[in-house]
Amino acid sequence: MKCVVSALLLCLLSYTCVAATTTNKTSTQSLQGDAQVGKIKSEDNRCQECHGPDGNGQGPTTGAAGKFAKLAGQYPDYMVKQIREFRSGERKHDLMLIMAKSIDDTDARDIAAYFASQKKMQGDASGDSTKAKTIFNVGDADRNIPACATCHGTNGKGLDAPQQLIPVIGGQEWRYLEKQLLDWRSGERKNSTGGIMNSIAKQLTDDEIHLLTDYISGL
Numbered sequence: 314m315k316c317v318v319s320a321l322l323l324c325l326l327s328y329t330c331v332a333a334t335t336t337n338k339t340s341t342q343s344l345q346g347d348a349q350v351g352k353i354k355s356e357d358n359r360c361q362e363c364h365g366p367d368g369n370g371q372g373p374t375t376g377a378a379g380k381f382a383k384l385a386g387q388y389p390d391y392m393v394k395q396i397r398e399f400r401s402g403e404r405k406h407d408l409m410l411i412m413a414k415s416i417d418d419t420d421a422r423d424i425a426a427y428f429a430s431q432k433k434m435q436g437d438a439s440g441d442s443t444k445a446k447t448i449f450n451v452g453d454a455d456r457n458i459p460a461c462a463t464c465h466g467t468n469g470k471g472l473d474a475p476q477q478l479i480p481v482i483g484g485q486e487w488r489y490l491e492k493q494l495l496d497w498r499s500g501e502r503k504n505s506t507g508g509i510m511n512s513i514a515k516q517l518t519d520d521e522i523h524l525l526t527d528y529i530s531g532l
């Protein structure tokens with residue numbers, strides 16, 4: 314598993330991998346969007362309604378609103394990948410399918426540049442569980458669970474690399490995080506390179522998903 318993880322990590326961080334995973338789609342992933350234009354477009358196209366004017370979502374962590382992902386300080390290339398995959402149906406979500414179809418790739422890049430330029434999402438340091446902390450920072454080799462921090466960076470704040478396709482998760486909305494981990498585990502979401510997030514989530518128990526969600530959303 315360790316080899317697989319390092320190979321994937323290297324791949325995820327290199328341009329060749331990005332190029333390889335975007336062939337046959339429009340290979341414009343590395344083009345930068347315009348954050349100023351994206352600010353206006355994200356308002357006109359209603360993105361701010363659900364994701365918040367500064368990308369920090371709706372605030373409340375209870376109720377359906379909490380399931381809107383925070384986009385503040387998220388990596389632009391990761392966001393553009395998601396928008397394209399909502400559009401193609403590779404990542405399933407009824408609302409985001411409609412939203413992703415309502416904009417083109419240039420809009421997606423500009424909007425992603427705007428949300429990426431906002432202050433990185435921040436948690437309130439609430440879920441301090443030793444078990445979650447250990448899985449996050451060390452993993453569990455006996456059960457083939459790699460440390461989340463290897464790919465998602467210290468405190469889940471991401472690894473700063475060009476063409477970054479591994480998302481910031483530290484400080485993300487907890488309901489959104491929980492839904493994603495459950496969706497990776499059930500296979501409902503399966504758009505990670507090499508199915509890496511499905512293999513990892515399959516090892517996690519309900520209890521661990523709950524503790525990890527609490528911990529990561531607090532970072």
Ligand code: HEC
Nearest residue numbers: 358359360363380381382392395396406408409412416424
């Ligand atoms: C009606 C509410 C709503 C609107 C409007 C909306 N979104 Fe979303 N968005 C969501 C929800 C809910 C999710 C989480 C989907 C899931 O659970 O997989 C999401 C997820 C996303 C993600 C993935 C985040 C991640 O961390 O993987 C991106 C990127 C995104 N939206 C961009 C946009 C853009 C760009 C627009 C405007 C064109 C937009 N959204 C408009 C509700 C909305």
Ligand code: HEC
Nearest residue numbers: 318321459460461463464478479480490493504505509510
């Ligand atoms: C080998 C690298 C790697 C490791 C290790 C890893 N992840 Fe991921 N993770 C990814 C990638 C890549 C994605 C984005 C997949 C895609 O393109 O949609 C992702 C996506 C996610 C998401 C969805 C975020 C969003 O905004 O939608 C969550 C939640 C997540 N990972 C949690 C974890 C947790 C918890 C661990 C540790 C138990 C972990 N990951 C370990 C690579 C990794």
